[in-house]
Amino acid sequence: MTAPLIDPFQRAISYLRVSVTDRCDFRCVYCMSENMTFLPKKELLTLEELDRMCSTFVRLGVEKLRITGGEPLVRRNIMMFFNAMTRHLEAGNLKELTLTTNGSQLERFADDLYAAGVRRVNVSLDTIDEQKFADITRWGRLPQVLKGIDAAQRAGMRIKINTVALKDFNEDELFTLVEWCKSRDMDLTFIEVMPMGDIGNEDRLGQYWKLSDLRMRLAEQYTLKELSERTGGPARYVELEETGQKIGFITPLTHNFCESCNRVRLTCTGELYMCLGQEDMADLRAPMRNNPGNDVPLEDAIRAAIERKPKGHDFDYSRQTVDGRVSRHMSHTGG
Ligand code: SAM
Ligand code: SF4
Numbered sequence: 390m391t392a393p394l395i396d397p398f399q400r401a402i403s404y405l406r407v408s409v410t411d412r413c414d415f416r417c418v419y420c421m422s423e424n425m426t427f428l429p430k431k432e433l434l435t436l437e438e439l440d441r442m443c444s445t446f447v448r449l450g451v452e453k454l455r456i457t458g459g460e461p462l463v464r465r466n467i468m469m470f471f472n473a474m475t476r477h478l479e480a481g482n483l484k485e486l487t488l489t490t491n492g493s494q495l496e497r498f499a500d501d502l503y504a505a506g507v508r509r510v511n512v513s514l515d516t517i518d519e520q521k522f523a524d525i526t527r528w529g530r531l532p533q534v535l536k537g538i539d540a541a542q543r544a545g546m547r548i549k550i551n552t553v554a555l556k557d558f559n560e561d562e563l564f565t566l567v568e569w570c571k572s573r574d575m576d577l578t579f580i581e582v583m584p585m586g587d588i589g590n591e592d593r594l595g596q597y598w599k600l601s602d603l604r605m606r607l608a609e610q611y612t613l614k615e616l617s618e619r620t621g622g623p624a625r626y627v628e629l630e631e632t633g634q635k636i637g638f639i640t641p642l643t644h645n646f647c648e649s650c651n652r653v654r655l656t657c658t659g660e661l662y663m664c665l666g667q668e669d670m671a672d673l674r675a676p677m678r679n680n681p682g683n684d685v686p687l688e689d690a691i692r693a694a695i696e697r698k699p700k701g702h703d704f705d706y707s708r709q710t711v712d713g714r715v716s717r718h719m720s721h722t723g724g
């Protein structure tokens with residue numbers, strides 16, 4: 390039996406987030422600049438390499454895989470990869486296969502994803518106003534995403550909406566979004582904007598809407614009951630007593646979740662980031678590519694990387710500068 394992945398702080402690593410592409414069909418203003426330079430295709434792990442990489446992590450005890458990007462569903466032939474992961478679900482080694490998507494391609498892929506074993510999908514959506522949606526995503530169209538959500542629900546998947554809290558942008562939609570999610574039986578999580586990557590002219594501090602403020606606003610209309618549920622990640626949950634809805638808050642700029650962190654992130658080029666907020670990473674592509682047919686060097690590289698997983702991250706907005714900012718984009722590490 391292979392020993393599980395345990396980091397120096399006795400945290401078991403059971404969750405891998407995998408970015409399968411850095412490309413996207415949207416250009417959300419807090420995520421990308423309008424003119425992004427993407428990686429040359431040869432830098433990317435092939436679908437077979439992604440399979441080999443993920444299968445190795447599953448062998449080492451990873452039970453949950455979240456596929457992300459960039460936009461995972463714009464990666465060519467991505468269903469081949471999802472279908473390949475189904476065997477780990479069927480064998481019982483993988484407990485959950487899921488993805489985070491902007492929803493633009495969901496209409497096309499919903500049935501296939503369900504057939505591959507995907508039961509829950511996170512859809513990122515910051516507004517349900519068509520014009521504002523076009524503004525914030527630059528290239529996105531709301532009706533297309535709504536059709537994607539419809540298709541995913543029809544296929545039988547549970548949807549969680551992820552909304553980045555943005556000052557002067559979706560503050561006025563707080564209750565609309567909550568009610569909309571209730572009416573469609575979808576969970577809702579708010580995310581604080583993080584200082585990642587060069588995004589052009591946008592003023593990141595101007596975008597920052599503190600979730601503690603958002604929570605107080607929510608409490609003006611609902612009774613919030615704190616839930617003890619923990620996912621090993623930065624999300625905290627409350628239940629709205631009046632509606633029974635579960636609302637999540639992801640506040641990556643606070644340190645209240647690092648102690649229980651159970652996850653690592655693999656980029657589309659095979660770099661393993663042990664912490665979203667730190668620059669340290671391990672190249673897993675070389676030990677894999679240099680050793681066809683032999684996964685031992687890859688396993689060794691993964692174990693060595695986990696040995697370096699830091700205790701926590703260094704984001705800090707407290708002095709009104711973006712200290713501790715990380716130069717790579719979220720689309721590179723996978724949000
Ligand atoms: N394209 C897919 C999507 O939008 O869901 C997956 C990748 S995207 C990078 C993953 C998540 O990261 C999205 O929910 C997005 O809103 C969030 N995100 C991107 N840039 C962010 C930032 N600077 N701060 C906080 N969240 C961010
Ligand atoms: Fe694309 Fe997702 Fe980034 Fe928006 S948040 S630009 S959809 S990767």
